[in-house]
Amino acid sequence: MMPLLLNSRGRHPPPAFAAADNESVHLGLVSKALVPIFLNEHTMVLHGATTADGYGKLIAWDDPEDAFERLTTRKQFLPGEGLLVLEVQARIMKLLVDCCHQILHEISAADMIGDAYAIQPEPPLKTDNDASGFASLAVMAAEAPFRLPERLDLARLESLLEAKMLAVEDHAWALREDPAYFAHEFLEVRDHRQEMLKDTQGCVHPITNRLREHRLWTRITSTILIDSYMSLETFTELHRQAQQLRILQTKYAGEISPQNDLPEEYMTALLRFRYFLEKTAKSPLERLKTAVAASPPMHKFFARVPPTDVDSTKLQIVQKAGVKVTEPEGHLIWLLQTLWDDGCNLFLVGLPRVMDELERLMQSSPEADRLISELVLKILGDLSIMAQCCRQLELYQPWAQTFEMASANHVETFKAEHMQWGKPYAQIVDAIKEQNMISAGRLAEPSGGKFAYPSHKRRTRETVEALRKAEGNLDAVWAKIDENLRDKVPEIGQSAVYSFLSTRMLRRTAEWVEPATPTADIKIMDPNLDTLNRPLSNLFLGSSPDQRQALKAQPKVKTKTKGVPSAASAALAAPDVSETKNSDPQPTFHVDARTLKVFRTIFFNPDVTSTPGSVLWNDFLHAMVSTGFRAEKQYGSVWQFSPTSLGVERSIHFHEPHPKGKVPFEVARHHGRRLTRAYGWNGDMFVLKDK
Known part of the structure; x- marks a missing residue:
């Protein structure tokens, strides 16, 4: 330093x-x-x-x-x-x-x-790299007091928010498309429900009783919806505002001087962005309050007060008396409580400083790091991105010192704009209240292997039928949810959720077709191509003729079936809009054996690779960097990968596995699907380079 x-x-x-x-x-x-x-x-x-x-x-x-x-x-x-x-x-x-x-x-x-x-x-x-050699926001924050103060970097901010917005879209997409992903999310949310905590007398919550547990499934389903849709609305709006800020900064570049006030239009946009950051941060803070105490690593510190009304969703959580708390554990709990209380301490200290200290503690104390579950780490990742946005605004000196006073003149306008922006989401929340979601909750509960998805197995009649059964069960869940939203959310068309769902197509496994003439000359194809496509959601079926015409105008592509191509199945195939919008020929990457092993796992083909396996996180980093990405560690588990030599600008976020440094196969497969949607990649693009 x-x-x-x-x-x-x-x-x-x-x-x-x-x-x-x-x-x-x-x-x-x-x-x-x-x-x-x-x-x-x-x-x-x-x-x-x-x-x-x-x-x-x-x-x-x-x-x-x-x-x-x-x-x-x-x-x-x-x-x-x-x-x-x-x-x-x-x-x-x-x-x-x-x-x-x-x-x-x-x-x-x-x-x-x-x-x-x-x-x-x-x-x-030296650059802002951590011990692994990759760029790190935590290292940048630690080095900041020793460097020349940064200037507001709106291009960086826009890139960060775009990558997060696209990651949230991918999450919402995977919940609808991938039965295994949905089941994993369902069980993860269940494990972080406060109803799963034992009470102060050591008893389980009455709702976990088999006669009542359908209500728990309903609450879990509602939580999954609320969290994913709120994140989508939030980061879509923040990204839109960051884009507008960058445009205004360029527009007024010749007038911006430390000796002068900022142009009124630009200043108002900065203040609006600051206001929306403060308001939208309350959602992940509230999620943190619910998830931390209920997370499995924290069960030893917290207990639930026995409910007076077994049907109430309002639960009281207290710290257990007499439990020994070490210094790192106590410091971690205090920092997390400072965040979720969202009170005077957080207001005075500021979100960026609390996130900096939390990151420092997790990196320096394995004891504290072990208490953070993967879901809590994802929530902290959302907060860290908002904290980074706040930090960038604080860097915009000397004007940042004036933001507090200047905001007073706009607060009523911003409040009205925020309420108008949040109106469709408020209607969604009302529509998915517990009493409206009983049927969807029963369908979403993953017991009995209803979402078992053997994507790792070689394609046979049996595996194809199992894949189609799981996909059908998942489609039934979302059909019930969409029916509810369509009936009860009149302003759904104004939401980011609607815009996202209305132009996307699901990949669905085509019916099994026996090869007409088995032959060794037929090329082994990626099983991900053995698909039909259908709308991601039925919400937009009532849209205007102009909207429907716009959707029909999207380019079409034929899908392929395994073995001998089937004309019938090709005729049934609908366009997969987002995965085929870029018809440019894809490059071939000549990679080392370490990288090839990674991409053969994330683009797993059971006809090429015998058994699927996990991926070491360091190997995944190596593979992404070797194919033209710059890796930068954000706070928490979030990593941003920015293209440097691929001819595209879109960045992408992935979460580092926690606490172990291995990416499970199902998660790796999800990473592969995201890379396909973002860049059109598939397993055939990677070959072993000559020695």
Whole structure:
């Protein structure tokens, strides 16, 4: 870290660090550990100072320099704040000067700052990589105080939100398309329901009784829907606003200067984005409150208060008395509680700082890391992306200091816009209340192997029938859910959910066709091609003629059947819009054996590979990087892969497996489907390169 600090502070003047140094003492100020002195009717100038005499200059409010306005709009500093910044900078500079004297002890102090030694070009410094060599947001956050403060990077923000939006779309898609994925999600949500906690007397919740458990299935199904649809609405809107911000930043590039106010249109868009971030973060915070205490690793710390009404969904959770809590465990629980309480502590400390400390604790303490389940880690991943957006806005100095005051003039407008945006989702929540979802819940419960999906087995009549049976059971679940939404959500057409579902097609296994003439000359084809296609949802069947015509105009593609092609099945095949929209020829990747093994697993073909297996996460990283991606670790389990040499711009998110570093086969297969949808990849594109 010291070379970073020496380089940044030695090559840039103090005004460049004023806002960052003021932000660095934020926690000390809100906790009252630091109490700045008070000097009335004066403003201290730090931003925009171009001379040593002008830096730290005090201006009285009655001077004709708009001193009072610059203070109230937070463009400059209170004298007490400014003195703290100057003290921070004085201590840092003394440390660095002393360090230089000790490193260069053979050179006198006078010669060191004289003409004998010319200023050297800036040296190359290490990138923001973690121990594995990949870029890491956690490392970037740790290094940030030692570097020149960043500037608002809206292109990066847009890329981050786009990748997350597409990951959420893939999740919603897989819930409808893949029976094994749906069953896994159902059981994971069940394991994180508070009804699964034993109460303070050691008894299970009455709803787990076989006579009542259908109500639990209903609640689980509703939770899956609410979480996936809310995430889709949230990240679609945040991505849209980030796109608009980038356009406005380009539009007003010539007018943006630290000495001037931001253009009104651009400033309002920034404030709106900030408001929506604050409001939409409440959803994952609420999910965290429910999931953490009920997660299996946390059962030893929490218990449920026996319910007074066995049918109520309102449960009271308390910490168990007399349970020994180690220091890392206690610190972790306090941080998580700070998040889910969403109270004064989080308001004062700020979401980015809490997420930074949580990430640091999980990386430094295996004991704390083991207490975080995979589902909780995914929720933290959503929060981390929102925290990164908040951090980017905080970096936009000197204007970021004015956001709080400026927002007061727009809060009612933003509130109305947020309510209008959330109206379709509010109707969805009402439509999937427990009393409306009993039938869907019974269909969704995965017992009896109803969603058993032997995709890893060689295609035979029996396996094809099993695949079709599982797909049919899943289609029945969603048909019931969609029927409910269509009847009870009049404004569904205005939602991101509707826009997403209306243009997508499901892949469904075609009926088994016996080869007319068995022959060894027939090429072994990817079993994923043995499919028919059908609409992802029936919600849009009542759309306008123009909308239906737009859907009909999408390009069509024939699907192929196994063995000898069947004209009947080809005629039945409908277009898979999203997977065939790019008809460009795909490249062939010549890869090493390690990479080939990864892609043969995620694009598993039982006729090529004998048995499926898990994928080591480090091998997956190696494979993605070797095929032209830059890997960057976000917070929690989220990794972003950005293309560097593929001729496309779309990034993609994957979750690192937790706590073990292996990707199970079913998850790896889901990764393969996502790569197919995003880039058109399939298993035939990867061949072993010559040695």
